[in-house]
Amino acid sequence: MTTTGEEDTTARGGPWWWARRRSAVFDWCLAAVSAAECAAEGVPFAWDAGIPAAAGVVFGLLAGSVLLVRRRWPIAVVLVSIAITPAQMGYLMGIVGLYTLAASELPRRIIGSLAGMQLVGTLIVTFVRVRQSMGRGDLDLGDWFLPFASIATSLGLTAPPLLLGLYVGARRRLMESLRERADSLERELQLLAERAEERAEWARGEERTRIAREMHDVVAHRVSLMVVHAAALQAVARKDPEKAVRNAALVGDMGRQALTELREMLGVLRSGDGGVGRVSVPVAAVSVGVEEGEGPCLSELEELIGQSAAAGMVVDLSVEGEVRSYGAEIEQTAYRVVQEALTNVHKHAAGAKTHVRLAHRVAEIAMQVENEPPPEVGSASSARLPSGGNGLVGMKERVVALGGVFVSGPTEAGGFRVSAVIPAA
Secondary structure, X not given: OOOXXXXXOOOOOOOOOXXXXXXXXXXXXXXXXHHHHHHHHHHHHHHHHOOOHHHXXXXXXXXXXXXXXXXXXXXXXXXXXXXXXXXXXXXXXXXXXXXXXXXXXXXXXXHHHHHHHHHHHHHHHHHHHHHHHHHHOOOOOOOOHHHHXXXXXXXXXXXXXXXXXXXXXXXXHHHHHHHHHHHXXXXXXXXXXXXHHHHHHHHHHHHHHHHHHHHHHHHHXXXXXXXXXXXXXXXXXXXXXXXXXXXHHHHHHHHHHHHHHHHHHHHHHHOOOOXXXXXXXXXXXXXXXXXXXXXXXXXXXXXXXXHHHHOOOOEEEEEEOOOOOOOHHHHXXXXXXXXXXXXXXXXXXXXOOEEEEEEEOOOEEEEEEEEOXXXXXXXXXXXXXXXXXXXXXXHHHHHHHOOOEEEEEEOOXXXXXXXXXXXXX
16 A cells, blocks of 8 residues: 555545545545546547447546555556546546655655656647648647747646645655654653652661661760670679779760761661651761761771770781771771771670771781680570661661672681671772
């Protein structure tokens, strides 16, 4: 089927090859008018040809009705109109057929060839008829009139429908192209919206995870030490009142520090526009927490280890390489790794000797926290420290996010080792 481009053929609601019913009605009306015209013009043709008038009328009806298939076979319509041009029939069919052909999606060379054939045919027929009329004396004009009338008539019957059809076809194809682009753009926008929603959901999940990790880092260590000191306070309250007082003071100090850090974090969460619950902006400050120097750094490791020592843990700190400063997020991550590892020792291996090693290398910083087996299997039970299992996961997420490597697991001696290497850049 040849597509003329006059209808959107993707959604058909009419009979046969018509896209719409009104298109079919319009073509039937055109075919009826063309058939009537050709039938009327068939009478003088029959007289000139010496055949019965009825035969000329029937021939005209058949020839003119070919216009009915102009949308499906425009080439056939144009060829028939060219064929009956010598009989001076089918002017309407020739004009409409040529317009339909020019508006179709057929190659331009086919359209140009058929239009040229119709132009030449009309030119020759007009030339012959005008010459015959002048020879009979029906027209008494100069010699200039013959070529002028021939050229003007052929161009008048050929050029306007051809140019109009080319314009309409080009405009229709442009509109279809714009419609396709609009549909494509709408699909792309919908896809982008879906991806944006997915990214937003992923970001919300990441924010919840990072906030939970920060809350764990801030609260878990100090609360664990508080529980350890409280257990020690309960054990020595009657035997050594002075030590009990010191432990109670440590518990109070650690509790106040934990509350201070917790208030600071909640304040950061509330600092974004929209109040509590909108954490997309301040989470960066919470998760990193160091761009303005608010987070812990490696210079505070000795204080951290001192707190663990005050809780009864024997901690050995060794530092290798030249001590230097790193990016705020790197120092905070290294600090949190050591902090969480010491917290785990308090929870699961109370009383075990612990070795903390820090190595400053050329392009990275490495840390390792390893504890020996606890002196008693149930030594940690007295403190009754719960464990959610999120500490190691949070440490690994922090280190991997900076492009580092994190390894943890039991040692052959029965202890536990936590190791991490973080790039210095």
